Amino acid sequence: MRLVGLEAVLFYLFAVVAVLFAVFMITARNAVHSALLLISTLVATAGLYLLVNAEFVAGVQILIYVGGVLVLFIFVIMLVNVKEEDTNMFTRQLIVGGALSFFLALGVIAILLQTQKGNFFTLVSPSAPKIEQVQSSSNISPSHNISQNTIKVGQELYTKTVLPFEIASLILLVAIVGAVHLARERKQEKIYD
Amino acid sequence: MTEITDITHPEIDTNEMILSMGPQHPSTHGVLRVVLKLDGETVVDLDCEIGYLHRGVEKICEHRNYQMIAPYFDRTDYIAAVSNGLCYVETVEKSLALEIPLRAQYLRVILTELNRLSSHLLWLATHALDIGAVTVFLWAFREREEILKIFENFFGARLTCHAFRIGGMTYDAYDGFQSQVKEFCDRFPKCLEDYEIMLNTNRIWLSRTVGIGIISADAAIDIGLTGPPLRGSGIEWDIRKAHPYECYADLEFDIPYGENGDTYDRYLVRMEEMRQSRRIILQALEKLPDGPIMAPKAPKVVKPPIGEYYHSIESPKGELGIYLVSDGSTQPSRLRIRPPSFINLQALRQMSIGHLVADVVAIIGTLDIVLGEIDR
Amino acid sequence: MINIFNYIAPILLQAEAISAPGIKDRVLEGLFNVNINNFLVLSALLFVIGVAGVLTRRNVIVIFMSIELILNSVNINLVAFSRYWFLQSEGKNAYMGEIFTIFVIVVAAAEAVVGLGIVIAFYRNKETVAVDEIDLMKW
């Protein structure tokens, strides 16, 4: 796997955006700002997925995360009417937590560098497979020169991973029922019971 | 209505939200301010703040001659100016025990019924607009325009129409008045059908009005509702029938009344009233006699005998009454208006609690209030 | 400071490269030659940022968002692995990483829904969303 030229530039663009906005997200005072910054991170991540030819996952990422989950987050923030936190944005464990995460960062990156030693910053040998380049040929029927990612993912999803797929749908069902039960009000409960 | 609490300055409750609807709001029909206490979008409680249009008409009347008072009444309920003027002159005539010439009576009836049509058309227009049917709004205005043209020819004014004097009328009908009114009446049923095509069979309109703002007959009487809101609840009460004034006794018409007391019934009642008004106008046009338009005995200086007088008529909005206390001088000692909108507005709270914000708008529309009349 | 730099720099730039001539070119060339490791580092960074958010923030909704970020960082890895494996295995079982990502997204959505349901239920009773005030099992 190797991204060169424009793709590498795009990778760094998306990566920097993702990391920067993630940092801003955990330091934003206002929860809605946090949500918006998280959205930016997620969209940048979707861009990364596109770079590695995972179009379907990128689409799902935006559709579900941005269109569903984050809208839900913003909805809840509006509902509970969270104002800017003027005094204590962080818990008392700020220093401990910060230090812990810093060491975690050091550890993870050190492990990465150790295990992947030799892979970093080295020129990839010419024999490494290149990113597919598909030349378009026909004017009329473009179906064969677009990615087949969705079809492939779909085929594997419904053949090899049917059982996990069903389990996932079960999880969603349980989540729906649970959320409805948790969030309904007392008077609604009274009416139903 | 004893449990009215002051919700304009409530304690903060996180589950409930105070929404101040008005005085600048597209659908409070003027400068009504409705303070809504919402749980989500459900109305938990509401309170009306009125008085933004208060001009002290009643107080002004105490310092004017009886003739000078009359134009003030065009400006209380400016949508139904003719009816309001009629009520005032009839009260004074009642106090003077004046007999009005028959031609003047018939002309008055024609004009007030035309005014009822224009008022109901405006109600239909704004009610439909509140619920989102924009087209009905402009269609109703098209017909109202015809009526206003007749008014302009007759009174010289479109909104604050005023031609009734104590003892009769100022002007007689202009040339072609009868044919113009006749022409309008011939065209009118087709227009009503048009509105009904747009609304009566429309599922959205039905689901927005049926079962909304229900008020029972007993509750309606307790609050003192009059006019279409009362009739919508199933009470057959119309002052034109119960205590006929002018020449209504000679004219044939039906009183429409509903059963369920919801917004849809009130809508149906008003639509039927428009048909009945047209019927009255056509009869009155046919029977319109010749003769004088001013009572010969009408005094130049009006000095009602000492006493208290109350007279009420069926204005488009309900029972419009004037209570007059005379001390024998040329100016009333006290003049009190019983505005139908003011009383009808009191039902808003009872009708809206438990409904959604959108229904409050529909209910304000169905009550057909005019702030000029409420605030006076 | 200089000592610390001397200690970290070889790890960052790889010891044998330092003495080599034209280091600048090599580093730049390496930098613009994105491979799986870059994805791994990015994912690790996002993961750590998410952990920091979970550990330090008071607002429980922001904590939830940080958890989403952590899951997302895992997804980056999975997708990158999927692509890596696609090229290594010539297409055999190549989409498992992406499928796994979809499952992670599903689980994240379910988790967010239930979590936010709890937040709303909690807010109704306590009128706060600060984690350090959520300190009773029952009230």
Place this chain on the structure above:
Amino acid sequence: MYLFFLTAPTWFSKLPILSDRIDPMVMDYVVWPLVQIGALLFVVLTLIAYLTLAERKISAWIQVRIGPNRVGPEGLLQPLADGIKLLLKEDLIPLKADKEIFVISPIIAMVAALVALAVIPWGAAWGTISNIDIGLLFILAVSSFGVLGIILGGWASNSKYSLLGALRSAAQMVSYEVAMGLALIGALMFTKTLALQDMVISQERLQIWNILFQPVGFLIYLISGVAETNRAPFDLPEAESELVAGYHTEYSGFRFSLFFIAEYANMLIVSAIAVTVFLGGWYLPGLSYLFAPGSTLFVLASIGVFGLKTLALLYLFFWLRWSLPRYRYDQLMELSWKWMIPAALANIVLTASFLVLGQELGLIVSQNNSLKFSIGGYVFLISTAFIITVPLIWIILGQINQRSRDFNLREVQPLPMNRKVNKNN
């Protein structure tokens, strides 16, 4: 990365002046998409401006008025005047508003609306800008992104009406997105692809419009599309009689116009997708007999066909808006969750069953990721769609919703179609 952009017409790289100076590859893969994007943005933005005029004119005709007729001949320059007015207006930001989000949310709404234009198959071959693997998913994703602009704009205004509008639109758009997505799945079974251009091509190959197989899906998609774009009778987020102007109550001038453009662009997209998925896109039976497929004339004609179909649907949007009253919020939700979504699910199940049944009966052959029908297959699928699917879904849902009245929070009364008032003389 794959090439998302479709190929340029053959004459483009041979253009007299440019081809001498620019490499043909660059011409085809850099210059041509840029030309396309520029042309598309110009056409679409002009079209949107004139859609506002069209809406005003059409509403005027419906309401027995004349409509704008002062600026230019027959009011044709009215959009220009409106634009200048909006640009010159004072740009107000409420004091207590959240400034950053207040500024950024109309941009989000507008960008989301315009980005989706990129993948719509405006015409055959080079008439389309790009054809991506996840076309439909991309449209749904981007339009769900546009919801954020509305929600955040309403929230950032720091006004109660705006907030209520934002909350309404959040709930409304999320629920109708579900119905919308499910309604499209039935059609996907016939096209077997998410790429929008390929969908049109598959309909061209079968020589039929998908609406004939998917009447229920089309209806659900259309209704959810109207709801998704916040148009009447589902314009609750901006219901002027209840919420003043909903989420854009506090917006003025250019920022307001961005929301406005986004609304019209969304209408355009919803109509275009309906045309692509259900109404055959640029495919018109007989078009290929008039012009040679692939020729420049053919492409231009296909763009014309697509445009006409889209404009017809847009007219439907206007027509609906000016003749129907507004739904109430809970009724809107009921329509989505109790009618649209179950109906869409039932449609999926029934469509899939009939497809499988057709294959078992040998009327339909599935090969190489595309379907082939015999005459009997067409008759079978169309007749089952209209004779079985439509009435069955209607009856089942009616029954279920009749029963579910007991569980309603609010009492629902049966709607009287012919209630009359009593009269007494």
